[in-house]
Amino acid sequence: MTTQGIVVEHARRAFGPVLAVDDISLVARPGEVTALIGPNGSGKTTLMLMLASLLVPDHGSIRVDGFDPVTQPTEVRRALGWMPDGFGTWDTLRVREVLEIVASAYRIPAGTARERIASLLRLVHLDDLAERPARVLSRGQKQRLGLARALIHDPSVLVLDEPASGLDPRSRIELRDIMRDLAAQGHTVLVSSHILTELQEIADNAVIVAGGRSIQSQGIAAPAGVLTYRITAGSLEVLERALLDLGHRPTRTNRALEVTLADEIAATDLLRALVTANVPVTAFAPAQGSLEAAYLAVTEDRQ
Numbered sequence: 001m002t003t004q005g006i007v008v009e010h011a012r013r014a015f016g017p018v019l020a021v022d023d024i025s026l027v028a029r030p031g032e033v034t035a036l037i038g039p040n041g042s043g044k045t046t047l048m049l050m051l052a053s054l055l056v057p058d059h060g061s062i063r064v065d066g067f068d069p070v071t072q073p074t075e076v077r078r079a080l081g082w083m084p085d086g087f088g089t090w091d092t093l094r095v096r097e098v099l100e101i102v103a104s105a106y107r108i109p110a111g112t113a114r115e116r117i118a119s120l121l122r123l124v125h126l127d128d129l130a131e132r133p134a135r136v137l138s139r140g141q142k143q144r145l146g147l148a149r150a151l152i153h154d155p156s157v158l159v160l161d162e163p164a165s166g167l168d169p170r171s172r173i174e175l176r177d178i179m180r181d182l183a184a185q186g187h188t189v190l191v192s193s194h195i196l197t198e199l200q201e202i203a204d205n206a207v208i209v210a211g212g213r214s215i216q217s218q219g220i221a222a223p224a225g226v227l228t229y230r231i232t233a234g235s236l237e238v239l240e241r242a243l244l245d246l247g248h249r250p251t252r253t254n255r256a257l258e259v260t261l262a263d264e265i266a267a268t269d270l271l272r273a274l275v276t277a278n279v280p281v282t283a284f285a286p287a288q289g290s291l292e293a294a295y296l297a298v299t300e301d302r303q
Contacts, residue, residue, distance in 0.1 A: 004066040005029045005188040006051065006157060012059035013046055020046040021057070022212035028190045028205075030156070033183045035199040036192040037295055038209035044192045045085065047209075048161050051190075052082040064157055065188075078106075081155035083146050085162040091135035095126055095145060098134055099152055106153040113152075120148040123178065125171075139166030147175070158182060160191040164198060176202045200291040208295055216294065229267055230287040232256045234280035242279045246270065258287055 006028040013021040021043040028034035036044050049055040050062055053069035053076045062068065067075040090098060096117060103113035121127040124144040129137070137145065143166050150158060160179075164172045172195075179202055183189050193199055199206070208216040232255060233239035239257055243250045248270070250257040261267050271284050 004063060006034075006065075006159075006190055007063045008047070008051075008060070009062075010060040011047060011050060011057045011062060013043075013050060013055060013057050019212055021050070023060075024209055024212065024214045025060075026207040026214055026217060028157075028188050030188045031183055031186050032204040033179055033189040033191060033202050035203035035206040035291070036190060036209065037194075037196065037199065037206060037291070042209045043212040044209060045161055048082070048084075048159050048190075048192065051076075051159055052080060053077060078153065079156050081150035081153070081158045083150040083158075083160045083163055085165065091133065093134055094131050095134055095137070096121070096130040098145060099148060102149050102152050108153060116152060116154070117148075120151055123151075124148045125174070140168055140171055143167055144171065147178070155187070157188040158190070160189070162193055163191060164193060164195055172198060196292040196295060203291070206291055206294070227261045227263065227267065228258050228287040229261055229270075230256045230258050230283070230285060231274075231281060232283040233274075234282060239274070239279055239281070242274055242277050245277075246273055253287075256283070 006026070008024060008026045011021055011024045012019075024043060024047055026034070026036070036047070038044055046055065050057050050069060051064060053073040056070055062070075064076045065079040067079060069076045090101075093101070099117045099120065100113065103117065108116065118127070121130050124147055126141065126144055126148065129141065134142070134145070143163060147160075147163060150160070158179075164175055167175060176198065179189050179191065183204070191199070191203070205217065207214055230253065231239060231243075231250075236252070236255070236257060240250055240252075243257065243259060248259045250259050252258075259270070261270065267284075267286075271281070274281050274284075
């Protein structure tokens with residue numbers, strides 16, 4: 001397996017007068033899960049289609065494991081597993097047959113394909129539905145079949161567009177485990193999702209896009225000064241006085257107080273100070289994840 005990952009430099013793509021991707025740059029490394037986040041219409045899906053060699057950029061360069069999707073689409077498609085947001089199926093085919101056709105398109109030998117399909121059906125928990133027509137699958141089951149299809153040729157790079165859409169809670173947990181396992185095996189995983197709390201749990205890095213531009217790339221760590229902690233206590237009045245004495249300006253939210261802190265070390269120090277002051281703290285936790293906080297901070301004035 002190569003060690004190139006995904007490298008995008010100043011990609012641009014327009015559809016007539018509509019500029020879908022203006023200036024996006026990102027790096028997704030092997031062995032890591034990279035989150036691609038942004039509001040609807042920010043260019044995420046268009047970028048993913050360019051990565052998958054299904055759209056040609058008007059400007060900029062894209063490399064998938066060192067290959068150019070424009071001039072080397074065959075090599076890119078061998079290296080990349082692509083799971084679009086809307087996974088269409090051939091309604092007249094059985095679940096197993098869908099994967100058999102995709103395997104044959106990748107010229108996977110029949111014996112290898114049988115073993116691979118059986119393994120993937122177990123992985124996505126569709127082995128008991130293997131002989132069912134694809135048309136009877138629920139939205140979540142079709143998503144799981146889409147993931148199996150993306151993995152059929154054992155790609156080194158995986159690009160997932162809203163993979164958790166339609167999945168039940170257990171399936172989402174299993175999907176997170178699959179993505180982390182793939183990264184641990186050295187694969188490059190780029191995933192787009194609006195479920196920031198779930199991305200927070202699995203992603204190593206995040207690229208935030210808005211208005212067709214990449215506006216921030218970062219590791220999944222708390223941005224300075226934007227961590228909000230929610231605190232509850234046996235007496236909010238006692239808690240509020242203690243916070244004011246410690247130099248904080250709390251705001252009341254329902255039956256809790258919220259304070260903005262610089263980082264997790266500051267949160268640890270504050271909790272220690274409250275306990276030392278005999279404040280009856282009953283809960284002390286982030287009001288939002290650091291990824292959500294970073295996203296809200298950098299997209300505050302963007303559509």
